[in-house]
Amino acid sequence: MGKTNNVYILKARRKRHIKRGIILTVIIAGVLALFVTKSDFFLIKNVNIKGNSIIKTEAILKDADSFKGENLLFIKENNVISKIKSNPYIDNVTIKRSLPKTLEIDVTEKNVAYYFKGKESFDILSSDLILLEKSNKIDDKNLIEITGLKKDDLNIGEYIASGDSFTILKTTLDELYKIQKSNKSKFKVTKVDVSSLTNMKVYFGDVMVKIGDGEDLVKKINTAISILEDKSINLKKGYIDVSFHGSPVIKKEKDKEK
Incomplete structure (x- = not known):
């Protein structure tokens, strides 16, 4: 059929072209879908x-x-x-x-941060206090020991406790882990006693730091480290009390004679 200027014929041709295009597109899409879903x-x-x-x-x-x-x-x-x-x-x-x-x-x-001495094994804990595994020994010397923790038998992957008091504990110990990670001094936290959430204690080896509750924890730990680094004080054994507002109390203890 030759060229025509008939409007109705041109419209009909356009419709046929569009219909053919749609059919071709559907066929191609179907083939591709079949290839994608059935091919290896x-x-x-x-x-x-x-x-x-x-x-x-x-x-x-x-x-x-x-x-x-x-x-x-x-x-x-x-x-x-x-x-x-x-x-x-x-x-x-x-x-x-x-x-x-x-x-x-x-x-x-997860951040592997703490361990707790169980009856038959060591419980390895994350910084947010999820039980990661039970181990016969502690290979990572950078882990912080937790004492004073009351917990039931747990399944691996579970939080060690629940409730409002646990939320406070989790927040405090997660912050303590971050402080430990950013601590560039040679004095590292080795143990934390959480038997009382209002009278917590952090240990740097033989030096106990009374931190009270978890408020102003960064300031309290930094104060303790500054005291430990002060050679004029030379604190090797004893305690530092930073649990209150005011100047910290420092108490030295002498090593027992052998």
């Missing part, structure tokens, strides 16, 4: 782990390997995150897809 081109073959320094990569891969063979484009991220976070040492998980066959898992680990 996007099936997960590789899983890469990064961000871990405490947990061995093999331990994370043991959980992640169950997702191999699933479609990379349609895998449910929440399922992956939930599976990886079943490890109590994992705090956060980010998932990325690297086409066509690689799943990237970026983890953030």
